[in-house]
Amino acid sequence: MDTEIIRQLKQTVTDYASMLGCRPRACIVTFGCQMNARDSEKLRGVLSASGFELTDSEDCDFLIYNTCTVRENANTRVYGRLGKVKSYKKKNPLMMVALCGCMMQEKSVTDEIGSKYGFVDLVFGTFNLDRFPYLLEDLLRARLEEQPCFTRVEIIDSTENDADRLPSARNYPFKAGVNIMYGCNNFCSYCIVPYVRGRERSREPSEILEEIRYLREDGVREIMLLGQNVNSYGKTLNRPKSFAWLLDRIAGEFSSELLIRFMTSHPKDLSDDLIRVMADHNNICEHIHLPVQAGSDRILQAMNRHYTREDYLALIDKIRSAMPDIAITTDIMVGFPSETETDIDQTIDLIGRSGFDNAFTFLYSRRTGTPAAAMEDQVDGETASRWFDKVLEAVHCSARERNRRFAGRIMPVLVEQENRHNDGWISGRISHNLLVHFKGSPKLIGKIIPVKITESKGFYLMGETVSDED
Ligand code: 5AD
Ligand code: SF4
Numbered sequence: 001m002d003t004e005i006i007r008q009l010k011q012t013v014t015d016y017a018s019m020l021g022c023r024p025r026a027c028i029v030t031f032g033c034q035m036n037a038r039d040s041e042k043l044r045g046v047l048s049a050s051g052f053e054l055t056d057s058e059d060c061d062f063l064i065y066n067t068c069t070v071r072e073n074a075n076t077r078v079y080g081r082l083g084k085v086k087s088y089k090k091k092n093p094l095m096m097v098a099l100c101g102c103m104m105q106e107k108s109v110t111d112e113i114g115s116k117y118g119f120v121d122l123v124f125g126t127f128n129l130d131r132f133p134y135l136l137e138d139l140l141r142a143r144l145e146e147q148p149c150f151t152r153v154e155i156i157d158s159t160e161n162d163a164d165r166l167p168s169a170r171n172y173p174f175k176a177g178v179n180i181m182y183g184c185n186n187f188c189s190y191c192i193v194p195y196v197r198g199r200e201r202s203r204e205p206s207e208i209l210e211e212i213r214y215l216r217e218d219g220v221r222e223i224m225l226l227g228q229n230v231n232s233y234g235k236t237l238n239r240p241k242s243f244a245w246l247l248d249r250i251a252g253e254f255s256s257e258l259l260i261r262f263m264t265s266h267p268k269d270l271s272d273d274l275i276r277v278m279a280d281h282n283n284i285c286e287h288i289h290l291p292v293q294a295g296s297d298r299i300l301q302a303m304n305r306h307y308t309r310e311d312y313l314a315l316i317d318k319i320r321s322a323m324p325d326i327a328i329t330t331d332i333m334v335g336f337p338s339e340t341e342t343d344i345d346q347t348i349d350l351i352g353r354s355g356f357d358n359a360f361t362f363l364y365s366r367r368t369g370t371p372a373a374a375m376e377d378q379v380d381g382e383t384a385s386r387w388f389d390k391v392l393e394a395v396h397c398s399a400r401e402r403n404r405r406f407a408g409r410i411m412p413v414l415v416e417q418e419n420r421h422n423d424g425w426i427s428g429r430i431s432h433n434l435l436v437h438f439k440g441s442p443k444l445i446g447k448i449i450p451v452k453i454t455e456s457k458g459f460y461l462m463g464e465t466v467s468d469e470d
Contacts, residue, residue: 005133006167009050010139016061019050020094024061026052032068032210034226034263035100035197038128038177040066043100045167045465046133054169059088062096067103069192070160072364075103082117083435089119098122100129105196108368110153123153126197129163137466150212157198164203165209172416175222176215176444180246184228186266188293189304189373190336191363193228202227202234205246208384212250216258221448222414225250227260231269244273251281258430259414259448267292267315268306279322286323287357287433290315291331295350296343299336303374306322309350316354327357327402327432334391335364337375344387351394357432358459359395363388396458403434403456410466411436413451415444430461438463 017023026047029408030040043064048054052062057352063085068074070381078099089095103109104125112119122139124131183198184191212223225247227233234241242261251260260283267290278284294300297308307315319326332347351359361382366373411430419425419437424439428451437460438451451463
C-alpha cells in the first residue's frame with residue numbers, strides 16, 4: 001500500500017479530531033458473504049491505520065455499510081437501516097456516511113440513493129476498494145472545509161484495482177480469510193454476482209503464499225481461502241495452475257502450523273486431484289461446502305449449473321469414499337421460476353441421499369438483470385414459503401442424523417470466543433466446521449485444544465475440556 005496516502009490520512013484525521021473535540025469513532029456494518037467480510041477487514045485496516053477508533057455503535061462519526069445484493073431482502077435491510085442513520089446525522093452534522101459493496105454496483109440503487117438518501121456522503125463499489133483511502137481523504141477535507149453536503153459517487157467497472165495491498169485489521173487475531181480469486185464466470189441464471197463482482201481473476205500463487213506467510217508470523221492458526229468458485233482457480237493466470245495444485249502447495253508449506261479451509265466449490269469443477277490433495281493433508285479441514293441449489297435435473301439445467309442430480313450424487317460418493325468422515329454442506333434454493341412440487345420432492349430426496357451435515361436454504365429472489373428474472377412462471381411467495389418449510393425440515397433431519405456421530409469423540413477445537421449467553425462458557429469450531437460450546441477460560445481463545453463432545457444438538461455440539469489447561 002502507498003504509505004504516503006496513509007501518512008496524509010493520519011494528519012487529516014488528526015485535524016478532523018480537533019474539529020470534533022475527540023478521537024473520531026468509525027463503525028463498519030457488513031452484510032453478506034465471506035468476501036464482504038474480508039473487504040471490511042481492509043476498510044477497517046485503513047481506518048485504524050489512519051487514527052480512527054473502531055466501534056460497534058452506528059451512532060458514530062463515520063459509518064460504512066458494506067452491502068450485499070445477492071437477494072432482495074439484503075437490499076431492503078440496508079434501506080431500512082438508512083432511516084435510522086438520518087437521525088444520527090441530524091444529531092451529529094459532522095458525521096460521515098458511506099455505502100459500498102455489491103449493491104452499489106447496481107445503477108438502480110445509486111439512483112435511489114441519489115434521489116432519496118441525500119445525507120449519504122460517499123458511495124463506492126466492489127471494483128474500487130483500493131481507492132478507499134483517497135476517497136476518505138477527500139471526504140475528510142470536505143468536512144474540514146465545512147462543506148455540508150459533500151456527495152461523491154465513484155463506481156467503476158474495471159477490474160484493474162489492487163485492493164490486496166490495503167492494510168487490514170482482522171476480525172479475529174487467530175483466523176483470517178485470504179482471497180485467492182475474485183469474480184465469477186459461471187452466470188448461474190439466478191445470480192447477480194458475475195454482474196457486480198465481474199469476471200474471474202486469480203491472484204498469483206507467489207502473492208498468496210507471501211500473504212499466508214505473513215499471517216502465520218502474525219499468529220494466525222486457521223486460514224480460509226476465498227473465491228466465488230475456488231475450483232476454477234488459476235485458469236486466468238499467465239502460467240495456469242489448478243486449485244488442487246495451490247492447496248497442495250499451501251498445505252505442504254504450512255503443515256502442522258496452519259489449518260486450511262476454503263470456500264466455495266462449484267460441483268462442476270471439483271477435480272479428482274482436489275479430493276486426493278484433501279485426503280493427503282491432515283491440516284486441510286474435513287469440510288467441504290458444495291452448493292447443489294436443486295435436486296431436479298430440469299431446474300438445474302434452467303439454473304445453468306452444468307451438472308445433473310446423478311453427477312452430484314456420484315461426486316458425493318467419490319468424496320466420501322476418499323474421506324468417510326468429511327462434513328459436506330450445501331446451499332439450496334427454493335421457488336426458482338417454473339419449479340413445481342415434484343421438483344421440490346426431488347430436492348428433498350437428494351437431501352436424504354446426500355446426508356448433508358448442514359445446508360443454507362434460501363427462497364429464490366428475483367434479481368433484475370439476471371436471465372431468471374425474465375423467465376415465465378415465477379412462483380408465488382406463499383407456495384415457495386410452504387416448500388421452504390418442507391425443505392428446511394429435511395435439512396434439519398439430515399443435520400441431526402449426521403452430527404450425532406461426534407458424541408463421545410475427543411476432537412481438536414480452535415477456540416473462537418466467549419459464549420455470549422452463558423458466563424464461564426466458551427465456543428470453538430471442530431475441523432468439520434461445527435461449533436462446540438463448553439466450559440472454559442477465555443484465555444484459551446485462539447488455541448487448539450482437545451474437547452470431548454458430550455452431546456449433539458443438531459446444528460451445534462456441547463462438550464467438555466479434557467486438558468488441564470483451563
Ligand atoms: N435468490 C436466492 N438465493 C440466491 N443465491 C444466489 N442468488 C440467489 C437468488 N437470486 C444463493 C445461492 C448461492 C448462495 C450464496 O446464495 O444458493 O449458493
Ligand atoms: Fe453466482 Fe453461480 Fe457464480 Fe456462485 S457460481 S457466484 S451462484 S454465478
